[in-house]
Amino acid sequence: MTLAAPIALRLRRRLTRLRLTTLAAAIVAGLGFGVAAPARAQVDLGAGLSLTGTVAGTTDYLFRGISQTRNRPTVQGTLELSHESGVYIGAFLSGVAFQGGYDARQELDLTAGYRFEIGPVKFDTYVIGYTYPGYTAQPGFQELAYLEVGARGTIELGDFTLTAAANYSPNYFGRSGSGVYIEGGVDYKVPVLELVLSGRLGYQFIERPARFGITPDSYLYYGVSVSREIAYGITASVGYYGTDLSERECGGLKICNSRFLASLTLKF
Numbered sequence: 001m002t003l004a005a006p007i008a009l010r011l012r013r014r015l016t017r018l019r020l021t022t023l024a025a026a027i028v029a030g031l032g033f034g035v036a037a038p039a040r041a042q043v044d045l046g047a048g049l050s051l052t053g054t055v056a057g058t059t060d061y062l063f064r065g066i067s068q069t070r071n072r073p074t075v076q077g078t079l080e081l082s083h084e085s086g087v088y089i090g091a092f093l094s095g096v097a098f099q100g101g102y103d104a105r106q107e108l109d110l111t112a113g114y115r116f117e118i119g120p121v122k123f124d125t126y127v128i129g130y131t132y133p134g135y136t137a138q139p140g141f142q143e144l145a146y147l148e149v150g151a152r153g154t155i156e157l158g159d160f161t162l163t164a165a166a167n168y169s170p171n172y173f174g175r176s177g178s179g180v181y182i183e184g185g186v187d188y189k190v191p192v193l194e195l196v197l198s199g200r201l202g203y204q205f206i207e208r209p210a211r212f213g214i215t216p217d218s219y220l221y222y223g224v225s226v227s228r229e230i231a232y233g234i235t236a237s238v239g240y241y242g243t244d245l246s247e248r249e250c251g252g253l254k255i256c257n258s259r260f261l262a263s264l265t266l267k268f
Contacts, residue, residue, distance in 0.1 A: 048084035053077065058263035061094050064181065064204055065221035065243040067255040068096045068107065086115040096132070099253055100213070104135035104144060124152040130173070142174040142211060150181075161187040177207025183221075198239070199224045214256075215249040225261075238262045 043051040056076045061068040074095035082088035092109040113126030128148045137143045150167035165183045172179030185200035202221040209217045225239025242258030243250075250256035 045081075050082055050084075051080070052082070052267075053079045054265050054267050056263050056265040058261065060259065060261050061096065062241055062259075062261060064202055065219075065223070065241055065256065066250075067259075068094070068098070070097045070099065071254060071259070072097060080111075082115075088113055088115065099251070099255070101138075102135070102141060102144065104132040106133055107131070108133055120155050122154045124154075126150055126152075128167075144174060146171055146173055146175075146179075148179075148181075159189045159191060161189075163187070172206055172212065174211045174213065176209065176212040178205075179207070180205040194228055196227045197224070198227065213251045213253075214245060215251075216245070219249075219256075220244040233267045235265045235267070236263070237265070 045051055054077065057073065058076060059073045060071055061074050061076065076092070076094040078090065078092050080088055080090035088111075090111040090113075092107075092111070094107050096104055096107045098104055108131045110129045110131065111126055113124055115122065115124045117123065126149070128150070130144075130146050130148070132144045135144060146169050148167045148169045150165060152163060152165035154161060154163045163183075163185045165181075167179075167181040169179040171177060181202060181204045183200055183202035185198065187199075188197045189195075190197065200221075200223060203218065204221060205218045206212045206214070207217065209215060221241075221243050223239055223241035225237055225241075227235055227237035229235045238260065239262075240258065240260050243256045245256040247254060247257065
């Protein structure tokens, strides 16, 4: 069974529900979400290997527009070991706090991928394992860990960077069935002020939304941000993020509401 037709139909329906003013603002700003990822420092280990990493403090942990920390701040970190061939492995660690009795307190994502270029386009293909160390599903609760495979393409056009990505999970968060996520975005480097203006617009389809915790089986995710490296490898960013889910559609919770988010990231 192909997902393309139902996904396209649901996307058209959801687009009509999104407030036109919000959608227009997201598109003008560069197709939606996101704080641009700061450039990471690189440590040469020899034999074609290099190590990069970041540590960040953020006022919230948003994943595709939904808070993973109940609208609270947290600390995050990344580490990546890459080879000049394009092969890499990486990890992402963050605090989490879910509603409804789930006692997970941290998220550890493990990634393996391959980067390559075809002409001016840079590609990144990857597998991500989302895990929640210390969490054990009790009776009546679902397992949280899941896998995604995905691909991302990026092209630079002067001061603009265009990106598009697609991810697929055979059994998404909370054992909610097939999950498909598509995203497009733009980053713009302001030459004079050394700012990066960013935007993303994403669409998430979930086969069994009730297990995920929402009413509809899909939603839109958008946001705009500005970031700047200030000193000593530290990048500051601030943005505005949201989804087209109402509080009622989000299980009566405020974790899907629009919000501002700020972060400081140290690269090492």
